[in-house]
Amino acid sequence: MVTLVAATTVDPASIGLGLPFWPCPGMLSFANEEVRLLKLENHLAREDHLDKRWEGATGESVDGAIFLSRHVAASNRPALTIHPIGPPHLREDEVLLAGGRPGWAGPPKALEQHCRVTLEATHHGPEISSPAMFIEIGSTEEYWERQDAAQAIALLVWEGLGLGGGNSVGDWSRKDDRPKVLLGIGGGHYVPRHMDIVRLQSKGVAGMWRKVINIAFETSRLAFPGGEVLAHLDLESFKTWRRKAVTEFLESEEIKIGKPGDFY
Template sequence: MDLILTSQDDAASLNIREKLLAMDGWKKIGMFQNFPVYRNEKYYLVHLKIQKIYAENIDEHIRERLGIEFNNIIVASKHRSAAEIKSLTVHPIGNWGPARFGGREHTVVHTNPHLMTQALRILKKNNTLSEFSVSFEATHHGPYLETPTFFIEIGSNEEEWCNDKAGEILAKTILELEERKYMPALGIGGGHYVPRITDVALEYRISFGHMIPSYAVEYIDESVVKMACEKSDNCRHAYIHRKGLKSEQKKKVIGILEKLGIEVINSKNLEKL
C-alpha cells in the first residue's frame, strides 16, 4: 500500500482529491486532523489541515495515529510559478542548501525513482491539455520525512489549480501508477524544470531520483551527493546535462562523482523505452 496526501489549504490538492474520490471505490477507515481517511486496493488517502511543505514527520504521525503502514507517499499539490506557466509536474523533495520552505537544510528525503519516473511517463501519456507542459522539477522544499516521497502538481495559478480536466489527469495518473524498475540515477544540470533530464526519462529506460539543478551546484558537496544517491534507491549512476552547467560547475560535479565512484552516463548507454 502507498499513501496519497492532500491538504485543505491548496486548491489544486482539493481538486485532485475530489477527482480521486469520484473515480474509484474508496472506503472510509478513520479520521485524521478532523478529516475522513479513505482506502482503496492500492492507496490510503489522508487529508491535512496544515501546509504540506511544513508537515515535518507527518508520515510518523499518520502511522502512529491510524496504525497503518505504507511504502511510498505521493503528495498531490499546486505548483506556483512567477511566469505562470501552465504545467503538470513531478518532483522529489529536500533542500540542497538552506531550508527556506520546510524540511532540513542540506538534506534530501528518500524518493522512489522507479515510481516517480513512471509517474512522469504516465502523466505525459494522459495529458490531453495541449497548453499544459509535462516535466520533472528539480529537488526542492520540505517537509522532512523518512518515507520515500514525491510531489505531483498542477501549475501555476488559481485558474489552473481549479481546472477540472487537470485534476482528472493527475487523479487518473495516480490511480494508474505502477512501479517500473530501470537503472536508478541522479539527474544533474539545467534549470528548475530540468528539461533534458525530463526528455531522457520519457525516452529511455532509466529511473531518475534526486535532481540537482545548475543553481544548486554551489550548495552541494560529497556528503550531500552521497546522501542523494543513497536516498535514490542507492543509485550508482548520474546523468549530467552538460550544456546546462558552466565549466566550473561541471568540474565540481564530476570531481564529487569520481570521489564517490558514481558512474557518469549518457543516452548512448541507455536502451530506449
C-alpha cells in the first residue's frame, strides 16, 4: 500500500510545497518507502479517481492521498489550512464549482506565529475513494510562494508519513482503546470552535441536515475504523429550532454527541 502526495504545476503554492520532497530540480516523480510524490499538470480539484488511476498504471494499491495546494480567502490573511474533500452539502442537480461529486464526501486522511493554522470545512473535489485531505498555503500570491511556509508543511507531511524514521500518524486500523473521532457540525468555513478542541487535544478529526450528516458519519467511520465517531456541534452557530432538529436527528441515527471534555 502506498500514499500519494500530489502537486501540480498550475499552482505556485502546490509546486512550492512539493519542492522539499524532490532530491534534485527537474525530477517529475519521487518514491520514498511507501510514499509516491506526483507532479501533475491539472488543477488538483479535477483529479478525480487519482488513486484508482495510479493503481491501474502501477499495480500499487493506494491507502491515502494528500493534495498540496494554495488557499484563497477574501480576508487575504496568511494561513496554513487542512481540510478533507467533497461537497456533501450540494444536491445532485447543483453545479459543481471545484470538482468532486454532489452529495459526496471522501473519507478524511488522518494527520496533523505569522500564519494562522486552521482547519476548513470540506467543500470541494476531486472525487477519490482513498482517505484524502488538502493541505494549503493561503491566502495571496505573496504567501503561495513562501518557502518557509512550504518547508513547514513539508515537514508535517514528512514526519506524518513516517519518512523521518519515526512511526507514521493516522493508522486507525490497530486502535484497541476506541479513541474519539470528532465529527464537526456547524461553525462556518473555518470551524473555529471545532478547531479549539483540536488545538487543546489532538484527536482524530473528520469532516462537516440529514444526508450530509450521514455521509460525513459513514466516511468518518471508514477512515477511523478503530475510533469512536462523536458529533461535535457548534451550538452558537445554530438557532434553537435548528439545534433541536439536528440533535433529534443524531439521536434517531444513534450518532453519539460529544461535549468538548469528551475529546480531551
